[in-house]
Amino acid sequence: MTRLPVITAFGGFNAAGRSSFHHSYKRTIFTSLNQQQQRQNCTALASIMGLLQWRNEDYYWIDGVVYDPVHDFSRLKMLVEAGSLVRKIEPSHFDVNAVLVGKKLTLDGSEHTPSLVKMTKRDLPEVLPQGWRVVAQEGREVTLAISESITTYAQHGSVMPVQAAGQLPSGFNPGDHYRSLHHPRGLQLSVVAASDTVNSLGLDWQSIVHRVKPDEIAVYSASVMSQLDDTGFGGMLQARSQGARVTSKQLAMGFNSMPADFINAYVLGSVGATAGVVGACATFLYNLNAAVDDIKSGRRRVVMVGSAEAPILPEVIDGYHAMSALATDAEIARLSGGLLPDGAIDYRRASRPFGANCGFTIAESGQYVLLMDDALALELGATIYGAVPGVFVHADGYKKSISAPGLGNYLTMGRAVGLAQNLLGSEVVRNSSFVQAHGSSTPQNRVTESRILDEVAKHYGIDYWPVGAIKSYVGHSLGPASGDQMANTLGVFAQGILPGIKTIDSVADDVLAQRLGISNQDTELGCKGAQVAFLNSKGFGGNNATATVVAPHTVHTWLQKRHGKAAFNAYQDANQIVQATAKDYDDYALKGDLKALYNFGEHLVDETALSWSHEGLQIPGFAHPVALNSDGGFDDLAP
Known part of the structure; x- marks a missing residue:
C-alpha cells in the first residue's frame, strides 16, 4: 500500500503577509470577506508591519494611542492595503531614483x-x-x-527603469524576529517561514522526532538566485572592485542550498536526509517532488519542503531587465489602465497574467509545507490541509533558445490531470478542479500557457476550467513561486473562493480562453467545486513541473476508506487538541510574536556518546536508532 503524502502544516511570508492560517490567502480575496474577517486580516498584517502593538490586553497604534477596531478600522485598512501586495519598491530595499x-x-x-x-x-x-x-x-x-x-x-x-516589486509588507523585517546577525535576507526568510510552519503544526516537534527514526525525516529547500545581497555572494563578488574585504561568512552564506542547511541546523535540529533541488521557477515543485517520492516509497515519513528568495536587488533587476523580462515603468504606463488619475504609475497593476501585459514583476517570499505519510498524520492527530499524490517534472527537449517555450509543460499538466482522473474520476476533474497557473505576466507566457491549458482541458472534456494566478497579487518570487501557489490553493480549499486576477481589465485577445475560466473577479467555487487543484510552473530553461493537490475533505474520505471509521474517529478526537494548540500560536502571531525558532549552539549532540549496536546507531536525543544493516533493496544480490 503506497503511503499518501499529506500536508500537515504550512507557513511563510510574501507580499500578502503570513501564510499560516490562510492570512495571506485572505488578503487576495479581501473584498469577498465579511467585515469581521477583513478586520482580522488587517490585524494579521498590521501586527507584522509594526502598525499595531499588543500590550496591556489591547492593541495600540505605534504612537501609543489605543486602537479602536470600529472607528479606526478604515485608517488601518488604508495603511495595510498601501503596504502590501505588489507596489513601488520602498526605500528599505533601495532608493529607486538614486x-x-x-x-x-x-x-x-x-x-x-x-x-x-x-x-x-x-x-x-x-x-x-x-x-x-x-x-x-x-x-x-x-x-x-x-x-x-x-x-x-x-x-x-x-533612476531604475523597473520600480515595481512584490515586497514583504511594509515595516516587516524577518531578521527582527530572531538573532539574525550577518544573515542574508533570503536566509532570514527561511528561518521565519519554516518557524511559522512548525509553530502552526499544533504539535511539539520533539514528539514527532521521538515517534519516527532520525533518517525518516528530511528537509528539501533551496533558492534559485543564491543569496546575492551584501552579506552573501553579492558582497563577496563586489568586495575587490569596491576596495572592501571579503568576510568569513559571505561565501558560506551565499550557497543556494543554505535554506535547507539553516532549517536543519537552527530550526529542526534534523540529522535526516537533506537537499536543495534547483529548477529555476519550478524549484519549490522540484523539492516537493523529491518529498512526495520519498514518502510514497516509505523512505521518509516527515519532510519539510520549501524555498526562500530575496531577489529585490538592483543587480538582479538589471539582469532580468537586460533580458526584457520585467515590466518597466515606461511599458506599464503605455498599457491601458497603467496610470492613476493623477498620472502616476499604477504599480499595483504591474503584474497582469493573461491580460495586456509587458513583463513579470520580481518578488520576495519564503514558503514551506510539512508533509507526513497518512498513517503518521492519523496517529498524531495532525491537521490535514490537503494531499499531494503526485508531482510531475519534464524538460522541453531540443530548443531553439534556452528561453523559448517547449513541450515539457504539456507532459506535466497532462500527467497531473490524468492522475487526478484515475484517483477521483472524470466528473470531479471536469466539474470540481481548478488551476493555479504559472501566470508570469509576460506576453509569451499568456499565449503558451493558455494554449497548454486549453489543450489539456479539451483532452479531458473540461468545458469550463477555473484559473487563478497568484502572481497578480504577490509578483514572481522565482524559487518559492509555486509555494505561493500552494499557500493560496490551501486557502481556496478552506474558503471555497478562487481569487480573481484583479489587475487585468479583460483577457488578452491572443489568450486561448474558450475553455478557461479566467476572471478579474473572485469566483465562488464552494467546497464541492474545489476538490483538486493543479499547480503549474514553467521555469526558465525548460524546467516544467505540475503538482496534483487534493482537498482535505476528499482526503478525509480516503483515510476512512483506508484506515477504517474507528481509526478516523479517534483521529478527529486527537485533532481537536492539535487545532487548539495551533490556534494558540496564531493568537500570539496576531499580536506580533512570531515565536521564530532559532537554536544557535543549543541542543548539540555529543559525538562521543554515540552508541553502536547490531540494531543500528543510537544518537543522543533521538528515541530510535538509525539502521546500519540495510541491503539497499538489493536482497537478490545479498549472500
Missing part, C-alpha cells in the same frame, strides 16, 4: 603633463601602479603625479 552606479572614466596623463591627484595615505594602493609617483605629502594627505592614462569609476545616482 541607485548607485559606477561611471567608467579615463584620465589622461603623460610625462610632460601628468594628472595631479590628492588622496589620503590609507587610500594608496599597496604597490603603486606604473606611472604613479608621490610628489607631495602633508599630514595624512598625499599628492600623486600620474603620467599614464588610468581608468577609474565615479559613483553617481541613477
